[in-house]
Amino acid sequence: MIxxxxxxxxxxxxxxxxISAFSIVGPKEGEGPLKDYFDxxxxxxLIGEDSFEKAESTLLYKAVTESIKKANLKEENIDFLFAxxxxxxxxxxxxxxxxxxxxxxxxxxxxxxxxxxxxxxSMAMDGGFANHVVAATSSHFSSAxxxxxxxxxxxxxxxxxxxxxxxxxxxxxxxxxGNYPYVTYVTVGKVKDYGITDxxxxxxAMAPAAVSTLYNHFKDTxxxxxxxxxxxxxxxxxxxxxxxxxxxxxxxxxxSSNYIDCGEEIFDNENQGTDSGGSGCGCSAVVYCGYLYNxxxxxxxxxxxxxxxxxxxxxxxxxQGETIPGIAHAVAIEYGTGGV
Amino acid sequence: MIxxxxxxxxxxxxxxxxISAFSIVGPKEGEGPLKDYFDxxxxxxLIGEDSFEKAESTLLYKAVTESIKKANLKEENIDFLFAxxxxxxxxxxxxxxxxxxxxxxxxxxxxxxxxxxxxxxSMAMDGGFANHVVAATSSHFSSAxxxxxxxxxxxxxxxxxxxxxxxxxxxxxxxxxGNYPYVTYVTVGKVKDYGITDxxxxxxAMAPAAVSTLYNHFKDTxxxxxxxxxxxxxxxxxxxxxxxxxxxxxxxxxxSSNYIDCGEEIFDNENQGTDSGGSGCGCSAVVYCGYLYNxxxxxxxxxxxxxxxxxxxxxxxxxQGETIPGIAHAVAIEYGTGGV
Numbered sequence: 066m067i068x069x070x071x072x073x074x075x076x077x078x079x080x081x082x083x084i085s086a087f088s089i090v091g092p093k094e095g096e097g098p099l100k101d102y103f104d105x106x107x108x109x110x111l112i113g114e115d116s117f118e119k120a121e122s123t124l125l126y127k128a129v130t131e132s133i134k135k136a137n138l139k140e141e142n143i144d145f146l147f148a149x150x151x152x153x154x155x156x157x158x159x160x161x162x163x164x165x166x167x168x169x170x171x172x173x174x175x176x177x178x179x180x181x182x183x184x185x186x187s188m189a190m191d192g193g194f195a196n197h198v199v200a201a202t203s204s205h206f207s208s209a210x211x212x213x214x215x216x217x218x219x220x221x222x223x224x225x226x227x228x229x230x231x232x233x234x235x236x237x238x239x240x241x242x243g244n245y246p247y248v249t250y251v252t253v254g255k256v257k258d259y260g261i262t263d264x265x266x267x268x269x270a271m272a273p274a275a276v277s278t279l280y281n282h283f284k285d286t287x288x289x290x291x292x293x294x295x296x297x298x299x300x301x302x303x304x305x306x307x308x309x310x311x312x313x314x315x316x317x318x319x320x321s322s323n324y325i326d327c328g329e330e331i332f333d334n335e336n337q338g339t340d341s342g343g344s345g346c347g348c349s350a351v352v353y354c355g356y357l358y359n360x361x362x363x364x365x366x367x368x369x370x371x372x373x374x375x376x377x378x379x380x381x382x383x384x385q386g387e388t389i390p391g392i393a394h395a396v397a398i399e400y401g402t403g404g405v
Numbered sequence: 406m407i408x409x410x411x412x413x414x415x416x417x418x419x420x421x422x423x424i425s426a427f428s429i430v431g432p433k434e435g436e437g438p439l440k441d442y443f444d445x446x447x448x449x450x451l452i453g454e455d456s457f458e459k460a461e462s463t464l465l466y467k468a469v470t471e472s473i474k475k476a477n478l479k480e481e482n483i484d485f486l487f488a489x490x491x492x493x494x495x496x497x498x499x500x501x502x503x504x505x506x507x508x509x510x511x512x513x514x515x516x517x518x519x520x521x522x523x524x525x526x527s528m529a530m531d532g533g534f535a536n537h538v539v540a541a542t543s544s545h546f547s548s549a550x551x552x553x554x555x556x557x558x559x560x561x562x563x564x565x566x567x568x569x570x571x572x573x574x575x576x577x578x579x580x581x582x583g584n585y586p587y588v589t590y591v592t593v594g595k596v597k598d599y600g601i602t603d604x605x606x607x608x609x610a611m612a613p614a615a616v617s618t619l620y621n622h623f624k625d626t627x628x629x630x631x632x633x634x635x636x637x638x639x640x641x642x643x644x645x646x647x648x649x650x651x652x653x654x655x656x657x658x659x660x661s662s663n664y665i666d667c668g669e670e671i672f673d674n675e676n677q678g679t680d681s682g683g684s685g686c687g688c689s690a691v692v693y694c695g696y697l698y699n700x701x702x703x704x705x706x707x708x709x710x711x712x713x714x715x716x717x718x719x720x721x722x723x724x725q726g727e728t729i730p731g732i733a734h735a736v737a738i739e740y741g742t743g744g745v
Contacts, residue, residue, distance in 0.1 A: 068533050069484055073508045075534050116725050144409055145593060153493040154719035155513045159596060163730040168413045168593035170521060171717075171732075173495045173513040181510060185525065192532025193408050194415050253485060253508035256499060377511075379494035385456050390503040
């Protein structure tokens with residue numbers, strides 16, 4: 066007997082607790098609708114560093130170390146760190162991990178990294194390998210723009226389907242005990258590619274992956290969309306969100322009444338110039354660690370399904386004419402539901 | 406009680422079996438000293454593709470699908486795929502996974518990816534989450550050169566400390582039963598940085614990480630170097646290997662009598678112009694899946710410790726004056742030892 070249910074879902078029997086969640090964001094995110102939920106809003110998106118890449122690494126370092134402090138733990142209490150980011154060779158995570166004394170698993174799932182790291186962290190806890198683990202990720206608007214699109218100085222025009230990479234980092238500490246939100250299911254995504262080639266329309270590229278993971282989550286677990294107070298995709302933005310609702314209807318599931326997209330929530334897209342919404346690994350990370358986690362603690366949300374979504378294109382693959390594959394991993398988190 | 410021993414090691418009680426291992430290499434590797442151990446040697450390192458990046462992805466696709474066939478299984482029997490590579494955004498793995506219908510965890514550990522994926526794959530099996538998983542990685546000389554150093558057309562001169570990225574991919578299928586080599590311990594690496602800045606001297610940058618992981622493996626498990634028939638680091642090359650032996654002596658462990666480096670073994674460095682030796686994720690992958698696995702099956706090696714080693718620099722971080730952090734993960738594999 067294995068704990069896998071159906072095709073893609075793992076039942077996390079031991080319910081590892083998320084004993085702390087920490088979010089740190091940039092100035093723009095700190096002016097958005099969720100500003101009151103973040104632990105720290107920085108005033109300067111360079112955070113005193115001399116490059117955006119180093120600033121991003123510092124964000125991640127702060128999120129991880131502060132989440133450990135918030136859990137009343139020390140670095141030596143953490144068995145493993147699961148982290149990744151958008152930068153080539155995971156520069157943010159690798160350089161942040163260099164300054165910590167924690168065994169490290171580097172992950173790349175593009176913007177799906179928050180739930181990829183949380184999935185593997187939950188499995189490490191449930192498999193009996195650890196007492197405490199950390200799952201974390203980060204992104205930075207300015208480092209992502211110059212890596213994936215154009216240097217900011219180029220001043221390229223943004224199409225309405227474009228998304229705005231979130232500057233921020235979220236980190237969670239998992240433990241075995243205490244009265245905290247806990248993980249009950251993990252649905253691991255498959256790579257899906259429906260032929261989108263426009264790197265300014267990532268929502269459309271990622272939507273089929275979100276649909277596939279959501280559909281399989283419901284099918285594998287026997288749950289329905291209504292079993293969740295909130296279903297939150299990572300960063301599909303306005304366009305991807307609409308596609309996801311429509312496609313899932315064709316598969317027999319209507320998520321429209323309790324579905325949010327972290328990318329749509331984090332900015333006031335009309336007034337902040339963020340077009341289709343936020344994106345980046347940091348997006349679902351800070352929306353979960355800030356808005357959703359705190360609303361779970363307060364009892365407003367009892368069951369949340371977080372579905373971080375990643376567009377797995379590389380600038381090289383795009384130049385070589387390849388389409389954009391997407392992936393999405395779902396993690397069910399519950400609090401006060403009395404069990405699975 | 407958790408299965409973690411000491412600071413960094415996990416005891417893999419259920420001994421997941423490596424029920425198949427498949428290796429595919431490029432023409433140069435196919436002329437090296439280990440040529441008879443590889444499953445496939447391709448004649449053309451583009452394998453009919455129109456870019457080196459696509460060729461690398463095809464190598465990985467072939468390694469994964471052929472390892473599944475070799476295990477007499479089908480794609481739908483595989484619960485999870487753990488894979489990563491050196492290309493930005495894991496282009497090889499992401500695009501290979503796009504054509505498979507397997508839930509996918511993308512990993513980045515630079516050249517440590519073979520043991521990172523094998524560690525997580527072993528944990529997924531031991532945690533009871535899966536019946537069969539695949540761990541895989543790849544690298545390609547020509548895609549790595551132009552991403553990390555210079556385009557081949559530039560014709561840059563190679564210093565003697567330079568290593569030659571292996572063109573190849575290795576893939577292992579893990580299962581629960583049968584008379585095959587099995588995993589007994591996983592030692593998860595920490596990121597170590599001793600201030601090396603020369604991307605043409607990666608062996609020196611990775612050696613401290615290898616030493617740290619080896620030292621902690623011996624300490625955590627109570628084993629000694631002599632408990633292994635072979636200790637194989639990933640791709641430290643001649644220089645890194647020497648440093649590793651010397652540093653470990655200072656820590657009280659002498660590995661000199663049964664220690665090989667996959668990077669030193671794969672090429673005839675004197676005659677093949679590969680300077681300090683092979684490197685790349687594919688290096689330890691094909692040396693394990695080819696040479697070591699087959700010599701375990703034949704009974705020559707009963708206990709092997711594979712320590713893939715990664716240099717976590719990015720071209721951007723190097724240009725910004727950062728030093729090169731390293732990481733190493735160790736996996737103990739045994740066959741016919743009668744248990745742990």
